Amino acid sequence: MDRFALFEDVKSNVEAYRQFLKDSNVENVKEWDDIPIMTKENYLLKYDIEKTTRKDGMKRCSLIGASSGFSKTGSVYWLKQADDEEKYLKAIEESFKALYSIDKKRTLVIVSLAFGMWIGGMQLACAMRSLASKVDYQLTTALPGLDLKEGEQIVKRFKNSFDQFIWITNASNVSIIYSLLKDDKDLLEGCVFFPVVGEYFSESFRKDIALKFGHKSDAVALWTGYGSADTGDLGMETKETIGLRRFLLENSALCRELFDTDDPPMIMKRTSSAFVEIIDGSIVVTKDQLIPLIRYDTKDSGILLEKGEFEGKIPKSLYQGLPDEMICIFGRVSDSVVFYGTNLKIPQIGRFFYSLKELKYSGVFEVEQKKIEGIDTFYFTVYTDGENKDKEKYCKDKLIEFLKSYSREFNAKYDSLTKAADIELINVEIKEISQKQAVKKHKFIKG
Structure with a gap:
């Protein structure tokens, strides 16, 4: 993306951003670093939401949702357009095909997330319902929300009708789900998978969950992407990035050399739809969307990596499949x-x-x-x-x-x-x- 062209476009066409630059005492931008950092507090909560879009923004808005976090003044609302949803749907389908062969196995997807105004829950619920209605293979959805016991009843009731169960939830809920299913041996034989959202988890946790649910050691029992209501998707795990993280967990000397810690960060294939910087350890994003973001501080801690940095340091078979550009997530800056x-x-x-x-x-x-x-x-x-x-x-x-x-x-x-x-x-x-x-x-x- 041409970040400077986007900056000039947003400055010309988004009223709130022009006022933000004025309030930040920024008149002439000669270098990218001259552009002020945008946050929820100094931008999204400060200016009228209708003024954070281009002039025709509200006409193109198909969805109003909220971030999960709250500030002293309430929720941060986000406007989404149909194009955002369509791209999201395609990305999910391709990932689920690659990881879980949903086009070849009878699959029940259970969405156990908060619904209501939170974008994450309702967007995934809508995406899975829409996907199930469009495909020509057997894909079925159930939406129990945060009633995990109802999710348990659905899986046990229909376990003979499906080859696998893909349970979309928060990572911290997976352990609760295990406590509900652990007495049903049929469901602990490698047929339940967890695409999870909303929080950092360690590679040790992924390994533990795989073993509990009866998966082979190299299975992707637990998988995630990286993004938010604010920015949309910024990265997704692949089999290769997960393999790299597993390798680093078992090779602590290399992990310390790269990250100054024995516990490897989450490693994702970077999206090409955003410009990402690391400023003082925080992930800062520039992205064109209905509410365009210019140098927006996500308050997530991370670093950027290129494939070449691993050349000669990891097995060739692992190196060859890695994406050229990766984003590494350590969790929230406040964690x-x-x-x-x-x-x-x-x-x-x-x-x-x-x-x-x-x-x-x-x-x-x-x-x-x-x-x-x-x-x-x-x-x-x-x-x-x-x-x-x-x-x-x-x-x-x-x-x-x-x-x-x-x-x-x-x-x-x-x-x-x-x-x-x-x-x-x-x-x-x-x-x-x-x-x-x-x-x-x-x-x-x-x-």
Whole structure:
């Protein structure tokens, strides 16, 4: 895409963007870096939504939806046009053919997402219904939404009528679904797959889910794309990018060399429909759509990679199939527990819980910051596949031990702060995953 041409077009034809540049004291743009960064707060929530489109924008709007997040002033609304939906539908069909052979197997697609105004849920529900009505192969949909128990009943009731089940949901709901299906051996023999949306998950979690649902080690039991209500699709996993991530998980030295961590990020094939930059570790997107975006900060943490960076570092058979351009996602920029000024990364904590094998960790935990007599304390709820109440103290002690080894800053301050406060600053509760309810959009951090 010609990003400068898009910038000039938007500046000329989008009233809100002209005002944004004026309010940002930007008159003459000579270099791309002179263009101010756009955010929800300084643009989308500041200007009238009708003025964020070109003059004929509202005439072409076929859908009004909302981001899942909320600000102090309410939801961020998004306008979508029919072309956006059609491209989305085609991309899903091609991906599902490549990964799940939906054109060759009798397939039931269950959409277990929040519906209503959230674009992610209703767009996927509409896309799957539309796709099922158009194709000449057996594709059937069911839309139980976040009633996971109804989804369970549908799968069990119709399990003999289909070869496979594709369950579209949030990654954090997959463990709950396992708790509902684990007693039905027929459904744990490699016939249930999970295209998931809405959140970062580790490669360890993907491996764990594949084993639980009876898949072969190289099967793509869990798969995702990257995008949002804001930007649309920006990337999708392929068999090759998943294979690369698996290889990096097993080769920690190379992973540390590339990413400065043992836990590889999510790796996606980049879309060609957007210009993507990494600014201070955050993914910034320029894309033409009904509400065009110029240098929009997604608040997601990531990096860009080219295929050539892996030449000679990974097996040739893996290298050959990689896309030329990739985008790597580490999660939300805000995916940290901020403990008295020390940033503790959520993915690393999740990986630690996986290391406690006796816990039967489900892959889901939450942490809530609470004030007790004016003092900030942190309550971790760790969800497991069985009853583990007797291990709460063990888990808490191990967590604190891990955090001390993970962060020198945490190690330097934890004991002295706890002594000064005279209360426990970190507490751990263990619950069975079956007790957890599906939510609108899961976040590891609450509060």
